[in-house]
Amino acid sequence: MVSIPERKAAYKRGWNAPASRGHAPTVECGFCGRMVPKYKCFVTYRGFRITDPGLRREIDSRFVAATTHKIYVCPQCARFHGIVQKKKR
Numbered sequence: 001m002v003s004i005p006e007r008k009a010a011y012k013r014g015w016n017a018p019a020s021r022g023h024a025p026t027v028e029c030g031f032c033g034r035m036v037p038k039y040k041c042f043v044t045y046r047g048f049r050i051t052d053p054g055l056r057r058e059i060d061s062r063f064v065a066a067t068t069h070k071i072y073v074c075p076q077c078a079r080f081h082g083i084v085q086k087k088k089r
Contacts (some may be wrong), residue, residue, distance in 0.1 A: 015040055030071030031081065041072040042083055 017024055017039055024037040030046070047068030050056050078084045 027072040029074040029077055031073060031077040034074050034076075036072070036074040038072070040075060042075070042078040044071055044073055044078075044083055045069065046071055 017037070024039060026035045027038050027041055028034070029036055029041070030044075045068045050059065050064065073081070073083055075084075079086070
């Protein structure tokens with residue numbers, strides 16, 4: 001008796017959903033505003049920094065609020081803005 005090897009899927013999606021479909025928590029994309037499941041999003045940080053050295057010397061660091069905040073980015077915007085790139089095969 002000859003055993004036939006099982007076929008593998010040509011493409012396997014890389015998401016690991018934590019809950020059943022429709023029950024995953026959703027977040028808003030920081031660029032387009034689309035509601036996307038949290039496990040599909042990419043995390044990036046936005047903030048404000050003074051890069052000019054002359055201006056940095058003049059302004060006292062106590063009076064500048066250089067905060068960063070976390071934003072979630074949907075896969076479409078992440079590819080468009082260069083946060084992630086397609087895998088090279």
